[in-house]
Amino acid sequence: xxxxxxxxxxxxxxxxxxxxxxxxxxxxxxINGYGLRFNxxxxxxxxxxxxxxxxxxxxxxxxxxSMFTAMLVSVGLSLGAMWLLATKLAQSLEVGYWLVAAxxxxxxICSFSTSGLETPLTFFLLVLLVWKLYHSARVEIPAAIxxxxxxxxxxxxxxxxxxxxxxxxxxxxxxxxxATLAIIFPALAWMAFSVFYYGAPFPNxxxxxxxxxxxxxTLLLRGAEYIRDFVFTDPLLALIIGKAVFDSVRSRxxxxxxxxxxxxxxxxxxxxxxxxxxxxxxxxVPGLLAIxxxxxSPVPQWLRTRQKLAVLLSLAxxxxxxxxxxxxxxxxxxxxxxxxxxxxxxxxxADTGLLPVLTKWVQTGARPVPQSGRRGLELKAMxxxxxxxxxVSAQAIGMRGYYGGTNVYIVDEVALADAFLARLPAVPxxxxxxxxxxxxxxxxxxxxxxxxxxxxxxxxPLLHDVTLATRAPLFTEGRWDAIWRLASGYYHWxxxxxxxxxxx
Numbered sequence: 361x362x363x364x365x366x367x368x369x370x371x372x373x374x375x376x377x378x379x380x381x382x383x384x385x386x387x388x389x390x391i392n393g394y395g396l397r398f399n400x401x402x403x404x405x406x407x408x409x410x411x412x413x414x415x416x417x418x419x420x421x422x423x424x425x426s427m428f429t430a431m432l433v434s435v436g437l438s439l440g441a442m443w444l445l446a447t448k449l450a451q452s453l454e455v456g457y458w459l460v461a462a463x464x465x466x467x468x469i470c471s472f473s474t475s476g477l478e479t480p481l482t483f484f485l486l487v488l489l490v491w492k493l494y495h496s497a498r499v500e501i502p503a504a505i506x507x508x509x510x511x512x513x514x515x516x517x518x519x520x521x522x523x524x525x526x527x528x529x530x531x532x533x534x535x536x537x538x539a540t541l542a543i544i545f546p547a548l549a550w551m552a553f554s555v556f557y558y559g560a561p562f563p564n565x566x567x568x569x570x571x572x573x574x575x576x577x578t579l580l581l582r583g584a585e586y587i588r589d590f591v592f593t594d595p596l597l598a599l600i601i602g603k604a605v606f607d608s609v610r611s612r613x614x615x616x617x618x619x620x621x622x623x624x625x626x627x628x629x630x631x632x633x634x635x636x637x638x639x640x641x642x643x644x645v646p647g648l649l650a651i652x653x654x655x656x657s658p659v660p661q662w663l664r665t666r667q668k669l670a671v672l673l674s675l676a677x678x679x680x681x682x683x684x685x686x687x688x689x690x691x692x693x694x695x696x697x698x699x700x701x702x703x704x705x706x707x708x709x710a711d712t713g714l715l716p717v718l719t720k721w722v723q724t725g726a727r728p729v730p731q732s733g734r735r736g737l738e739l740k741a742m743x744x745x746x747x748x749x750x751x752v753s754a755q756a757i758g759m760r761g762y763y764g765g766t767n768v769y770i771v772d773e774v775a776l777a778d779a780f781l782a783r784l785p786a787v788p789x790x791x792x793x794x795x796x797x798x799x800x801x802x803x804x805x806x807x808x809x810x811x812x813x814x815x816x817x818x819x820x821p822l823l824h825d826v827t828l829a830t831r832a833p834l835f836t837e838g839r840w841d842a843i844w845r846l847a848s849g850y851y852h853w854x855x856x857x858x859x860x861x862x863x864x
Contacts, residue, residue: 367435377638377704378756379758380475380476383476384416384430384476384762388426399770405564409477409481409513411508428714428717431474433480434475448491455655468641469644469648471704478513499531499539502527503539506527507544510543560829564779567779572795587630587635594640604651607620622649623646627643627646630643700791711728732758734763740765752768761777780827783826785854822851
C-alpha cells in the first residue's frame, strides 16, 4: 500500500524545472558530439551533479526526449528510496506505510521527488546509506555510498560529514584506507577532470551563487527568511526535522547522534549561504534523513490500537492533498513574493507536469512544448534563417537553451552558465539564488566570438584568463597559469569593487 500511495503522489505531481533543462542541454550536446557543454563554444560546468548527469545520459541517449525521460527516471529512483524506507528501515510494514505517507504528505519531498534535478538520486542513495550504516558490518559499503552522494552533490559533505568521519574513526588499518578512498576518490577524480576540462575545480554555479559580493549579514537575513518560508509552507516536514534532531540528541547510538548533528550543520549551512529561490529545496534531503531517523523511534501506542481507522483517514487526506496539488492554480511571475522565494513546481507544473502534458498531447495530437521552450524554437528558426549564431541574454536559460539548439548562444544574466559573469559582483537587489549581473559594456556584443571583449579596462585581464581557461584548446600555452589565477583568489578584488557604480 505504501508504494501505491507513493506512486500516485509522485506521478500525479511529477514535473520538470527549468534548471533541469540546463543539464539536459549539456547531455544533448554531449550525445551529439559537442562535449559536456551548455554553449558549445565554451567549456563551463553548469551542473552541480556529475553523478546524476552520468546516470541520466544513457536514458536520454535511448529516448532523445527530455521531459518524460527525466520524470520517469526520477520517479523510479524516488520509489526505490520509498521502498527501502518502508521495507529495510521501518520496524514493520505498518510503520513503513506511515513513514512513506509522511514523506508524500510533505510538499517539499513530494515536489522534489521529480523536478528533473538530482534530488531523487540523492534520496535513493541517502536511504540506502542509512540502512547500511545501521545494518552493515563492513565500513567500505556505507563509505562508498557517501562517496557517490558527494559526487552527486558536493555540499552533501556538510550533511554527512559527521557520520562519515565516524566511519573512518571506527575503521582500522586497510579497512580505513579503503573507506577513505571510497569516500574521497569519486569527488576528487571529478574535480581533477573539472580543472583539466573546465578550468575550475567546482561547478560554475558555486562561483555564481557563493561569489556574489553580498555581505555576511545580508546572506544571514536571507537565509533566515528562507527558513521562515519553509516553516510556513511545509510545517509538517519542519516538525519532523525538529523531532528527529531532538530525538537524536537524546539517543545513545553514536550514528544517530551524528546524523542529527549533520542535519543541524546542513540547516546552518543553508542559512549562511542565504537560502535559495526554490521554496523548500534545501530541506528536502535533510527532511528525508529526518524521516529515516524516525524509523528507529518507538511507534506511539495510539497508532497501534487504531491502525485501521488511522490508515483510512490518512488515505482520504492524502487523496485530497493530491487533488489539491494537481488542481492548484499556476503561479505567475507577479505572485512571486518580495523575498524572491517561489513554489517552482506550482510555477512550472501547467507547462511541464506529467498530467497536463499528457492531456494536451491527447487533445492536440502533438507533443506540447513549454512556453519558454517555444521561445527557444523561435531562436533556433532565426538562426537557421540567417545562418549565423544567435546571441541572447536571459535569466531563465534551461528550456530556452535546450529547445534553441547549438546555434543559440545564451548569455546567462545570473551567471550559472557564464564563467566570466560568475566572477563579478551581483546587483544588490538580485533575487536569492539568482544573483543577477549587469553585462559589462562590449561583452554582449562580442560574447559569441572565440575571443570576447569588454570596454571596461579593469576587467580585461579577468576576461582574458576566463577565455583561456574555458575556450582555448586544453594545452594552450598560458592556460594553466590562467587557471591558477582564477582559482587562487587573484581576482577576488573584483567582488569588493563597485564596478557598476551602484553602491551608495
